[in-house]
Amino acid sequence: MTDTIETPSAPTKSRFSKFWDGDFAWSFRHSPVAIIASLVVLVLVLSAVFAPLIAPYNPFDPASLNLMNGFTPPGTPNAFTQDTFLLGTDDQGRDVFSTILYGMRISLFVGVSAVLLAMIIGIVLGLVAAYFGGWIETLIMRVADVQLTFPAILVAMLIFGIAKGVTPPEYRNEMAIYVLIIAIALSDWVQFARVVRGAALVEKNKEYVQAARLIGRGSFPIMFRHILPNVLSPVLVIATISLALAIIAEATLSFLGVGAPPTQPSLGTLIRIGQGFLFSGEWWILFFPACTLLALALSVNLLGDWLRDALNPKLR
Amino acid sequence: MSLLTINDLTVEFPTRRQLFTAVDHVDLSVEPGEIHGLVGESGAGKSTIGAAIMGLLDRPGRIASGTIKLSGDEISGLDADAMRGLRGKKISMIFQDPLTSLNPLFTVREQLTETIQAHLGGTDAEANQRARDLIDRVGIPDPDTRLDQYPHQFSGGMRQRVVIALALCTEPDVIIADEPTTALDVSVQAQILDLIKELAQERQVGVILITHDMGVIADTTDKVTVMYAGKVVETGPTSQVMGQPTHEYTKSLIAAVPRPTLKLHRFPQISYGGRETRFAVEDMARHWPKVDNDTSKPVFEIRNLTKKFLQRKGLLPWDRTYFTAVDDVSFDIRAGEVFGVVGESGSGKSTVARMIAGLYPVDGGTITFDGQVVSDLTNRAALDAYRKNIQMIFQDPYSSLNPRMRVDDIVAEPIRHHKLMEGADVKRRVDELLDQVGLGHEAGLKFPHEFSGGQRQRISIARALATQPRFLICDEPTSALDVSIQAQILNILKDLQEHLGLTLLFISHDLPVVRQMCDRVAVMKQGKVVELQETNALFANPQTEYASELLRLMPKLDDLSTDGLEAEV
């Protein structure tokens, strides 16, 4: 409750210093897991973003590939060409290291945009459902049920199919990635909607919303200006975790054959290709991409975990 | 040798910033059958003492020094199992909110018997018998059926009785009651306090009654200890401490308590420790639109106002059931007056307020403002025009401000929405307001959570005044605040009404407060207005059964010292 004494308000500190010794930053600074995880994520993301600068080769440029380099083990010279590759090469003679960097780019791009899309859809529908209630709510939540009925794979195939049907043939390859994004997003928005709705139902009845209505603010300003900021923290948690999920979903879809084009493999496509060589001794084609995926997903998940606790005031 | 003795107890909470001493070298003793009051405002450390005795200090709190003896034996620093043996058996506890302190998923019987058997063992039959007796004892009618019901099927008062029964399960020597009646209505509060008194007497239990409510202390306790910031400032027999307080803090506390008997002009501003923050209502008055408050004509005419809420939604219209929150209510509010509405929880008083504020649509009847019917306004312009003149101050200063908005945005929102000013002017106006409510304009850059309850209520006031309204709705504006803060806020409201000629609709469950604030009062019960009178008249001779009952049950504060209070002339 309140303090007895009305203390004179202290001179306001700079935004950063305030944030820095805020509980949030503090619990971050005192959680080695969070620090390590975010470092890993940072490194991976940066190396993906700057792939063209870091990667020794450009695996997406067919002209640069030499098939004879295929299946070169890590660090040992190729039998025919005598070229050596840090992490070896895959069946097409692509440098695995470079391919991972470029592939991670695609995976991250797909993952992030899918999650963002899912988030937007989920937030809007969730807020609308919670704020207006009634048949709108029922409708939205039932649609969510339908959504859950379809395994992501199906949704993906459906969208691939439709996109195939509607887009002129020559654009399909460009399209593949975006279809992937939409597919994952569509199979992922439901949980956002559910969470946002749940949280918004609570906030909706708080007095500050009443106050805003009293002032005469319209429904949408209230929803997005007032309620939304207060339901964001759970959304944030889900977002991180479903980012990991999205990246994995992308991998799974590629495994089932609806994924990034083979000429521009994503991390998932790499793993799909690699798992074919699991028994044949070319372990590196699977191993390194898999490790990268694991590292990425794991640290993102760990971050999400830490966020969940850090953003929960009761846990402090 | 007394039942429970606390010597030189110090409890510390090491936080990451500094070591916070919640309880600072406190001595305390309780005799069998004695009710010992522990009073002080929030943060005084009174609840911490309770927790310390129970050995239930939340991490990272720890007993830094001192001893707690129960009938002579040291109990502080016992190991977990030994402590569990004591808890419930020798010492038990009653929490503030009966709703949350009972497990919603278990029947009353289950919760009672499990506790009984945990300590006394015995067969189910015995446990059941004992449970039944207890329920009967704490005055719950028809125990046999009630035993097998779930907490949510009990009303607040009954629930608290269940909690007490649970606390009594095993004949403890000491009961710690932490704000046992704060969440209850006046009438129920009285009953519960009587029950506790009786039990203390008949079973010779020592009771530590933790509360912030001087009324409760005065009516119930034999001895009282006043705490401030972890320290004991004064202790002694209740009548003495309340009658002739010696310590400055005790004085200020008592002075701040609203009296049902005499109406004050202003609460005395004897403030202890903190510096008094000035509320510059005069500057505000300077450029405030003059309003002629000819008290003859009403600002509001409320006619046959009715509101129904859907209670059970059914598939078909006829299997839906409604509950009538406001039932055919009519009254006028005269310009410039403070119109009070009192009633217990569920009486529909807040619903009336929200309908007038236009937050709830009206199901029946009309609301007329300045001769214009506003209850069915649909066109936006007219609505905004109306809203400009109506503002509201909410009960809970914690949820009434958007935690994610900076204070200056909160205050500026109405100005911007009603397009009263643009650009720099808005900022200037906001700073002005913040200065005037005594927070200083630099407060605008902070977020609500950086302020104390009283300060937040000031922010709400600033927001409410931003549109220079003529009419202010105060819905339990102080019920969440400590008395001293309450005094300040109430003074502010009185000033506003006087200097700015505002008309106030004042909703409260607290009769003394109403007495201090209101010119006329409507008493509501189950959605109906049962009585409407001049305040003084009402307190002098209530017309209805219900009103007089309410007055009878409210705590008597006759033996509280009255020095420093000047009655209204």
Next chain:
Amino acid sequence: MFAYIVRRMLQSVIVLLVVGLVAFSMFRFVGDPIDNMLGQERTQADIDRLRTELGLDQPIPVQYYKFLKEAVQGNFGVSYRQGRPVSTIIAERAPATLELAFVSGFLAITMGIALGVFTAIRRQGVAANIIMTVSLIGVSLPTFLIGILLIYIFSVELDLLPSFGRGETVMIGNWSTGFLTTSGLKALILPAITLGLYQMTLIMRLVRSEMLEVLRADYVRFARARGLSDRVINFRHALKNTMVPVITITGLQLGSIIAFAIITETVFQWPGVGLLFINAIQFVDIPVMAAYLMLISVMFVSINLIVDLLYYAIDPRLRVDARAT
């Protein structure tokens, strides 16, 4: 209560119809069954004839309507691929999937709850933190990869468990079960783990966070104040309250196990409906796909319903008689 159920039922039916329509509009895009049904020497004439025979030349709504008309009589048509009634095929395959789903679901729930409670009670403990981190690996690798790795380790390298199929099965009535033979049980292990791991992690984390909430509630403190033992408090008071929110999610998770089974079954060649469905997609076996989708959605819808009813069972506050007196 009754009205509530009726309303949900109605909504559910609508859901089903929508699913069906979406499904149907989808098939057209999955591919063309014709080429799988005709051999190398087929001519355009054959193609067109077959198309009309299958009614693929009609507009989608017509096809859907026909399908529905049959479906309500439990007749899902005949599989293009196997030339047998879809209902029979699914009846044959369902036991495999259901047994797999049941075992992994059971694993997921029991382990999930147990570990969740443990990690919640020992929140600061080293063991708890290790469990939390390790469990994340379960959700950080794609299921198919985990499956393949398990096969590689346990059947190829160690040669302990079968690498595919469900071993010997025994027919009880027309339900083929793998529970009664050792080979059947051995065959269950790897797929069940692969399928259950993800769900387990999810449930565990959910239980943990809910539990942490509950342990902070007043009635838990009051229970402590009454001197109840930690065991009673954790497992009687806290756990039961934790269950309320856990149930919904868990329900949905169990539903999605069936869907996830698609991948697991492909990796382990597990003869269930998931595998059937993947084959159906490969061969554009429209009747099978349609039936499968319907099956799944019925399952989901009923799970949703059951979950809601379970609420009533667990939480007295929701029961009809509930009114403060």
Next chain:
Amino acid sequence: MILRNSAIGIAMLAATSVQAADFKWASTTDPQTMDPHAVNSAPVLGFLNNVYEGLVRRDKDMSVQPALAVSWEPIGEGDGWRFKLREGVTFHDGSTFDAQDVLFSYQRASGEAADTRSWFAPVSEVIVVDDYTVDIMTTAPNPLFPSSIANWMIMDQGWTEANDAAVPDKEAGNFATINANGTGAFKVTEREPGLKTVLEPHEGWWGDVEHNITRAEFNPIQNPATAVAALLSGDVDMINPVPIQDVARLQEDVDIEVIQGIEARVIMLGFDHEAETLKYTDDEGKPNPFRDPRVRKAVAKAVNVDAILATIMRGNAEAASQLVSPAMSGYSSAHAERPAFDVEGAKALLAEAGYADGFSFGLKCPNDRYLNDEAVCQAVVSMLAQIGITAELEAMPVRNYWPELREDNYDMYLLGWSPGTFDAEHPVRFLVATPNEEKKLGSWNFGGFSNARVDELLPAIQSELDETKRQAMLDEVAKIIQDEQVYVPMYVQPLVWGTRSNIELTQRPDNFFLLRWVTVN
């Protein structure tokens, strides 16, 4: 079993001396039906060859040998063929085999609903001379007819009609889709489509038993990795195919044998010969370069087949110069040369054709049809990139692939062809002849290549009885195809089977796996 064998004769002692055994094998696809006339696809025919038999059958070396017919000779000047049927042959259900069954099977297999009818295009009628003699009359002289009907399987009229399966039914299916009653060495005792099929020896079989199998179980396993795992862990005794990349690993394993052979299937690149312009190009509206033979030749030169064989195929395949492999009859040894890998030459040709600075186009490719098809296509893309023409690759499952090709959504595509008749005429009929619906010609000639001379030669080839004349014509066609570079043949797809080392079996070039040649030691 031993008893019965000894009763039948000494010939069997060899087989019986080895102890009887169970045998399990796995393949990627399950035969979609047990009806030998319903679907004309390799998995079905291959599997059913164990259960049903034709008048003739192919031996381990693909040579045609007597089966239900003991002998055959031409009638008159190529009016048809007379088959003498084997006596004392019984179906699995015990009923005896005679000429009526042959006639019935002809009517059934050549009927409207049958997928095998195209085999009988040359047949005018079938005459039952006596119980064990049948004349099959052909519209035109047809030297290859006997070898073209090796997969035409004889069903028992009585059984089939009794279970009203007289007409094959692809869509709805009938009794014969899950049950079988042939004369073959094995009978189907258990059939769960998509899961497992159990075969047991047919006691009454007429032939010499060379196997020692008492029970054989077939499981389809889609995921190659799983299949390999199953073989390694001994859950199955044989898998077909072995993923090329796993060959090395399996060879290291002492318990595993890898059996490799050359399949009849030739993998090639096809072009769009008709379209005026390219469909998937950055420079819209330019004329379609692939109509120019020089461009097609350039492509042929640019593709480094040896590299593909060395890496992706791991040295398990042979380069191809024609639409058929050398193992096929009618293969033109005169044109065994395939254009050498020569980037400069390719560039020169492009320049000559006016595409010095290259162009971009779309390459379509299946990803679940041929061995490593997707990988090969990728390799082709990067090789073509070396000569400055950039291909945009779209790989898709075969269920979308054929419709795509039929709708002409490609500029270049990958195709594999194995001649059902094991003769060079087959691909000419389907891939090179000008498409013609009623003559049922060129039905897989998606690119719409058309050459008057080829169309003229084809009927002649079909009806020529004299081997040398026929070969001369085939050589000429082969030459035209090479000069025009109608297709770019790349390699002959390898056959790679894996078995436990205690298994002896025979691998036939048509990738048919016959249980009667299996011995479990």
